[in-house]
Amino acid sequence: MHRNKKFKFLEHTADVYIASYGKNIEEAFENAASAMFEVMTNTKKINPSFEESITVEAKDELALLYNWLEALLVNFEIKNMLYSKFKIFPFKKNPDSLIIEAKAWGELFDPKKHTQKVGVKAVTYHRMEIIKKRNEVILEFILDI
Amino acid sequence: MGSHKFSHEKIPLEKIENCIWRIPKYKPGMRVPGLVFANEKLIKKMQTDRTLWQSANVTHLPGIYKHSVTLPDGHEGYGFPIGGVAATDYDEGVISPGGVGYDINCGVRLLSTTLSEKDLKPKLKQLANIIFRNVPSGLGSRRKDFRISASELDSVTKEGVKWLIKKGFGWSEDAEHCEESGCMRNANPQKVSPIAKKRGLTQLGTLGSGNHFLEIQKVDRIYDENKAETYGINFEGQVTVMIHCGSRGYGHQVCSDYLRIMENATHKYHINIPDRELACAPGKSNEAKDYYQAMACAVNYAFSNRQAIMHWVRQSFKQTFNQDPETFGLRLVYDVAHNIAKVETHKVNGGRKKVWVHRKGATRAFPAGHEDIPVDYRSKGQPVLIPGSMGTSSWILSGAEKAMDLSFGSTAHGAGRMMSRSAAKRKWWGEDIRINLEKRDIVVKAASPIVLAEEADDAYKNVDVVVDVSDNLGIATKVARLTPMAVIKG
Numbered sequence: 075m076h077r078n079k080k081f082k083f084l085e086h087t088a089d090v091y092i093a094s095y096g097k098n099i100e101e102a103f104e105n106a107a108s109a110m111f112e113v114m115t116n117t118k119k120i121n122p123s124f125e126e127s128i129t130v131e132a133k134d135e136l137a138l139l140y141n142w143l144e145a146l147l148v149n150f151e152i153k154n155m156l157y158s159k160f161k162i163f164p165f166k167k168n169p170d171s172l173i174i175e176a177k178a179w180g181e182l183f184d185p186k187k188h189t190q191k192v193g194v195k196a197v198t199y200h201r202m203e204i205i206k207k208r209n210e211v212i213l214e215f216i217l218d219i
Numbered sequence: 220m221g222s223h224k225f226s227h228e229k230i231p232l233e234k235i236e237n238c239i240w241r242i243p244k245y246k247p248g249m250r251v252p253g254l255v256f257a258n259e260k261l262i263k264k265m266q267t268d269r270t271l272w273q274s275a276n277v278t279h280l281p282g283i284y285k286h287s288v289t290l291p292d293g294h295e296g297y298g299f300p301i302g303g304v305a306a307t308d309y310d311e312g313v314i315s316p317g318g319v320g321y322d323i324n325c326g327v328r329l330l331s332t333t334l335s336e337k338d339l340k341p342k343l344k345q346l347a348n349i350i351f352r353n354v355p356s357g358l359g360s361r362r363k364d365f366r367i368s369a370s371e372l373d374s375v376t377k378e379g380v381k382w383l384i385k386k387g388f389g390w391s392e393d394a395e396h397c398e399e400s401g402c403m404r405n406a407n408p409q410k411v412s413p414i415a416k417k418r419g420l421t422q423l424g425t426l427g428s429g430n431h432f433l434e435i436q437k438v439d440r441i442y443d444e445n446k447a448e449t450y451g452i453n454f455e456g457q458v459t460v461m462i463h464c465g466s467r468g469y470g471h472q473v474c475s476d477y478l479r480i481m482e483n484a485t486h487k488y489h490i491n492i493p494d495r496e497l498a499c500a501p502g503k504s505n506e507a508k509d510y511y512q513a514m515a516c517a518v519n520y521a522f523s524n525r526q527a528i529m530h531w532v533r534q535s536f537k538q539t540f541n542q543d544p545e546t547f548g549l550r551l552v553y554d555v556a557h558n559i560a561k562v563e564t565h566k567v568n569g570g571r572k573k574v575w576v577h578r579k580g581a582t583r584a585f586p587a588g589h590e591d592i593p594v595d596y597r598s599k600g601q602p603v604l605i606p607g608s609m610g611t612s613s614w615i616l617s618g619a620e621k622a623m624d625l626s627f628g629s630t631a632h633g634a635g636r637m638m639s640r641s642a643a644k645r646k647w648w649g650e651d652i653r654i655n656l657e658k659r660d661i662v663v664k665a666a667s668p669i670v671l672a673e674e675a676d677d678a679y680k681n682v683d684v685v686v687d688v689s690d691n692l693g694i695a696t697k698v699a700r701l702t703p704m705a706v707i708k709g
Contacts (some may be wrong), residue, residue, distance in 0.1 A: 191669050199478075
């Protein structure tokens with residue numbers, strides 16, 4: 075199934091409810107990250123000039139999504155980094171864990187340049203789903219804001 | 220962990236009396252019934268999402284007493300509904316970080332002044348501008364002249380507001396007018412992860428974004444003169460300042476870190492719960508003890524966050540009027556937590572039991588005479604502060620006896636959303652909201668117009684209705700209503 079959208083915002087009263095799409099799970103994870111930064115700012119204005127490597131490990135796919143988004147959120151809060159481009163290499167599978175090795179591109183947050191939208195407090199497991207179809211993976215998750 | 224799938228079946232609900240509903244033990248695993256406090260309109264709203272399903276899920280927690288509580292502002296949260304309370308046995312029960320939430324000790328503090336609306340009017344815009352400059356708000360904002368070291372952060376989270384007061388950020392009497400006197404003494408920074416500390420380091424003294432705000436308000440109506448006077452609310456038109464924010468990235472990370480630890484603990488102790496976000500551990504376990512010590516650090520961080528912001532509000536008055544802040548009163552009325560877990564003693568089955576009380580989007584509402592109330596308020600009951608949504612009223616209530624019977628000494632904490640953020644954004648533009656508020660003579664300073672649209676007051680339940688239910692039930696009764704003169708948002 076071909077979609078022209080990387081992600082969309084779903085209806086939810088309290089917080090931000092996102093669906094992200096990909097040809098495979100890695101791409102859906104990349105688009106989930108784009109969606110999270112779109113909540114915080116206008117990602118079109120982020121210049122992908124710095125490259126960073128990010129590694130995340132978790133015991134299942136849901137936890138991996140949680141940890142991946144949290145790692146990026148932590149980088150924003152600690153290093154002041156905003157990202158607009160992501161590359162996730164095929165997940166590594168250990169006997170009892172999954173590993174993401176990824177690259178993210180972005181730049182330092184500059185309130186004069188970057189639109190201030192809403193700060194994300196946390197990633198949550200609430201309503202989190204990974205839906206695997208034949209040619210597409212859909213992720214649904216909620217961010218606490 | 221079992222399936223955490225939501226089922227669309229209607230949750231059974233029995234009306235017990237006016238504004239009290241019971242969710243019976245309708246499915247296996249429920250240890251007690253759920254109790255919901257709402258009028259017909261509020262309960263209908265709760266039935267449109269997962270609020271009541273979550274109320275039922277909470278009753279699965281081992282050691283839970285009497286019933287889970289859902290307050291009139293209840294809406295869908297994570298694990299617990301927001302506006303939820305549960306008490307579990309101190310010895311046999313569990314602690315769940317989901318019963319506190321990500322924004323640990325998100326809460327409210329209120330300042331009273333001796334100024335009247337008329338006194339302030341000519342200077343209102345100037346004051347709002349100065350506060351907006353002095354108090355960092357919005358995404359990634361911080362004060363360049365306020366930095367603390369890693370060891371100072373540990374001191375803040377151990378000592379709470381007293382540390383800041385010692386450094387000149389406040390007056391010595393401020394601490395007594397905070398819940399817990401502004402410091403949970405079991406705080407242990409060694410139980411907080413380095414990442415949480417890093418997130419916290421740059422965010423102390425910042426408002427954040429979303430539903431957090433700072434308002435210059437006026438007393439719109441006094442309902443109980445006697446109690447109001449005790450709290451320092453003396454006349455209609457009196458100016459007050461309300462600060463609503465929490466523990467920022469520090470608390471969010473503590474919650475997240477311990478959710479992982481508790482998930483393992485849930486397996487380890489063979490606890491059956493219907494939702495991953497209800498992960499928990501026996502109160503006696505090391506996992507639970509560690510969480511409680513880390514949570515206390517985040518609680519103290521949040522008290523201190525509001526303390527620093529209050530200090531800058533006082534300074535802003537000084538800069539605006541060129542007089543010492545004491546000239547205008549600017550006394551701390553009270554500071555209450557809305558997201559917290561505590562050890563308390565409650566009436567259970569005719570006896571008194573030591574319990575873990577989880578308040579998730581709920582305000583402690585202890586009645587007159589309770590020893591945890593500041594001495595000067597004790598004969599009247601604990602002040603309860605309920606912020607409305609942007610542009611609407613906020614409330615001062617007073618904790619009442621019925622809260623000890625019905626809700627483990629708790630009442631509502633706010634308005635509760637009615638409309639999704641995306642729906643609110645489709646319906647309104649940030650600028651329209653600003654113009655609308657300004658038409659009503661309310662000054663608006665916001666870092667982001669998008670947040671303005673998302674937080675439009677029509678997107679929320681009417682806080683007055685929520686407060687009416689609390690007042691009717693007698694869990695916390697009306698003292699005064701406050702309305703905004705200026706809104707400062709992230």
